[in-house]
Amino acid sequence: MKLVKSLALGSAAAFFGMSGAQAADLPGAEPVEYVKVCDAYGAGFFYIPGSDTCLQIGGFARLDLSVGEVVRNNSGVKPNNNTGFRARARLWFDARTETEYGTLRTYIRTQFQRQSGGVGAQAATDLGIGDDSIFDKAFVQFAGLTAGLTDSFWDFKPYPTFTNPFISDRTLAVATYTAEFGSGFSASLGIEDGTARRTSTATAVFDSLGSNYQEQKYPDIVGNLRVKQGWGEAQLSGFAHHITTELGGRDSEWGYGVQFGAKINLEAIAKGDFIYGTAAYSSGALSYIGVGATGDSAFGIASTQNVDRGNRLVDFEIGNGGGIRKTEGYAFNLGALHYWSPKWRSALQGTYIDVDVKSAGNDWAAYGVTGNLIWSPVKKLDIGAELNYIKVTKTSSTYQLRDTDELIGRFRVQRDF
Structure with missing residues (x-):
């Protein structure tokens, strides 16, 4: 009986093998293409069928809820909301091909x-052209x-925390060359x-001194040295930012800055x-x-909490003689991330900023402390x-903050894929 079963199974295998081979040889039969894993660039990449290009697709869905105190204005009114919601979806495509010049x-x-x-607005879907728009990155x-x-x-x-005040975190158009020296340099x-990068919130009170940009004559020049x-990693970066104005007589200047960052x-x-x-x-x-009219330093969502909006947010002012007087600023951040277990982690970060506006009484400064706790019950x-x-430690003489400090909370749920 065992011999009979073996012969029957062997005959069936031979029959189906011959049938498959004959079907593959039939005229007009299309070869089947299977998606192949591409391991040249890490996990998640696969070959686009019919090409030598590797593609990775990823993204996330996120809900943020911001809750906090609201700073009063000079009239004693709280112009913002205590709570705000934001739902965000992100999708990216990363395509790479090896060439004789590299990737x-x-x-x-x-x-x-x-x-x-x-304030006074219903929930809105953001489809603009700003940093948080449908067109987020393409390079x-x-x-x-x-x-x-x-x-x-x-x-x-x-960054170790959800909110990162007084830190530049900008997406913009660039054309940059990077030289690799080896060993991570x-x-x-x-x-x-x-x-x-322009910051100008001059109002009627400041029309005589507020910044008034004209055309962009030259783009910003930005560079860095990195290891x-x-x-870990470290970076020294610098910029030059050209300013032109016709307020009080045509004038131009170069703003500039330097930053050092390290992660250990x-x-x-x-x-x-x-x-x-x-x-x-x-x-300049x-x-x-991390300060600007686009809400770089906002801790909340939409108009819920913006602690610096009552202060002078201008890159430069025009003096009585028509010359440009550049605003100066210093910002410092220190943070740490710790995993209590593979499923639990937390971060703590401190930040400080000091802004020197040339018109009398308009300097301002603030500091903050941020902490979080994150649970990852399953991967991603x-x-x-x-x-x-x-805490706002000093503020513009024309805007006296009624509440000089505030607490702001954020709850987040995010699934990556």
Whole structure:
């Protein structure tokens, strides 16, 4: 009986094998293409069928809830809301191909969000052209060149917390060349969109002194020196920002600044732990230290909490003689991330900013402390809460803050894929 079964199974296998071979040889039969894993660039890449290009697709869905105190204005009115919601979806495509000049990379990231919190406004879907728009990133990298919409080469970004006040975190148009020297060392130099860095909130009170940009004559010049090795990474970056104005007589100046940032891995304590810090100086371009009309330093969502909106937010002023007087600023940040276990982590960060506005009585300064706790019950799912304490230590003489400090909380749920 065993012999009969063996012969029957063997005959069946031979029959189906012959049938498959004959079917493959039939005229007009199309070969079947299977998606193949591409392991040249890390996990998640696969070959686009019929090409030698590797593609990775990823993204996330996120909900943020911001709750906090609201600063009063000079009339004793609280112009913002205590709570706000933001739902955000992000999707990216990373395509890479090996060439004789090295890796050719194309990266596209789209972003959609709907948020509430603006005073007197209903929840709105953001489809604008700003930093949080549907067109979020799109750039090409080839033979050291990065060209397109991406992170500024000034920024240093291993942020440990959800909210990162008084830190530049900008996406803008760039054309930059990066030279790799080996052992993790590199240098970058290029041009970036200077209009995306303009800060000017002059009102009727400040019309005689407020900044008044004219045309962009030259783009911003931005460069950095960077090292990334097993111990961590560090970066020294600088910028030059051209200013032109016709308020009080045509004049032009160059703003400038420098920043140092470092991240040190603390794997001896726990896997993923690190300490992080930045120190930055800016003259004539407050956006480089995380202050601007686009809400860089907002702790909340939409118009829920903006502690610096009552202060002078101008890159420069025009003196009585018509000359440009640049605003200066310093910003410092120090933070740490610790994994209590593979599923629990928390971060703590302190920040300080001091802004020197040339018109009398308009200097201002603030500091903050941020802490969070995040639970990841399964891989790539984060459920966390964060608390910010902000203290305004000095403020514009024309805007007296009624509440000089406030607490702001944020709850977040995020699933990456």
